[in-house]
Structure formats: structure tokens, C-alpha cells
Amino acid sequence: MTRLVKDVMTAGVTTVWTEASLAEVAQMMRDQDVGDVVVACGDTVVGLITDRDITVRAVADGVDPLSLSAGSVCTPDPVVIGPHEPAERAAALMRRHAVRRLPVVEDGRPVGLVSLGDLMRERDPRAAPAGAGRAEPGR
Template sequence: MAELVKDVMTPGVVAVRPGASLVEVAQLMRSQNIGDVVVADGQRVVGLLTDRDITVRAVAEGTDPLAVSAGSVCTPDT
């Protein structure tokens, strides 16, 4: 029997502000046991940030995760 999405998904949505540092976001992901967050400016969605985005777009490039913001690394909402 196939599982339903509701049976494997994380309930609720976790959002961060665009100015949050990648360290803040990574710590939130760890504490919530999630791999992505919505980046939002108030009620406006800016984009989606995944743990892979943090790894590939920031850490692998040698940037300082304390100095880089979620808004600058997230996949933009188009």
C-alpha cells in the first residue's frame, strides 16, 4: 500500500526572514528536523531555502555562513 503525502510530510510551515544568517537557518532546520524553510518578508514569500542550497550555494563556495543571508541564497519565488 502506498503512503499518503500527509503521512510523511512535516506538519506546518517554518519561515525565516530574508536577513536571517545561514547559521541561524541551519540551527533552526536541525532543531525542527527539517530540510527546507520558506523565506518570507512579512506575508510576502521571497523564496525557498533548502539544506542543499546552504551547502552548495554558500558553504561549498567558501562564504561565511554568518555573513550570508537566507534571502541571498534561497531559490526565489517566481
């Protein structure tokens, strides 16, 4: 039986407005223990921002994280997928666009996120769970 994106995705999604400062986004990531956040304008997905985006596109250049918005640093117009699409289609989109995660959108609204790790766990249930091997903060 073909698995659908809704069967493997992480339901729910952390979302910020385009105007949110990078400091706000980083605090949200810390508080919710996530490494990626969907950037939205109203109910529309306009970007995706990762902890790496903040590090490479702002902090590494010495930019004050209070002076830049999520919209100015995010990857704009991310590739999205619907929850009722086959999981294999998500994998194909990730390969084609060289990305590791896709916002899952239903009726134009973000409802989840599917990552390369989600798809790997789907193929091999023995694969390490999300966060395995991650050190506790400060270690």
C-alpha cells in the same frame, strides 16, 4: 474522490525572514529536523531555502554562513499552491518546474509544504515514511 493538497501536505511551515543568516537557518533546520525553510518578507513567501542550497551556494565556496542571508541564497519566487487545489495539480507543477517541494499558501500566508514524498505516499500508502533510511546524526 480527488485528494486535495491539504490532505497530503505537511501542515505548518518553518519560516525565516530574508535577513536571517545562513547559520541561523541551519540551526533552525537542525533544531526542527527539517531540510527546507520558507523565506518570507512579512506574510509573503519570497523564497525557499534547502539544506542543499546552503551547502552548494555557500559552504562549498568557503563563504562564512554568518555573512550571507537566507534571502541571498534561497531560490526566489518559488512556485506555490493552495491547500484546496487537487494533489494532482501539485504533482503537475513539480514536474513542469522540476522542483520537489511547493510551499502551500492560503490567503497569501504560508500554511504548509507539500513534497514529492508526500505525493508518493498518497499514491502508495506502502511507500516509506518521511525520514526512513536516514542515519542518526554522527553516523
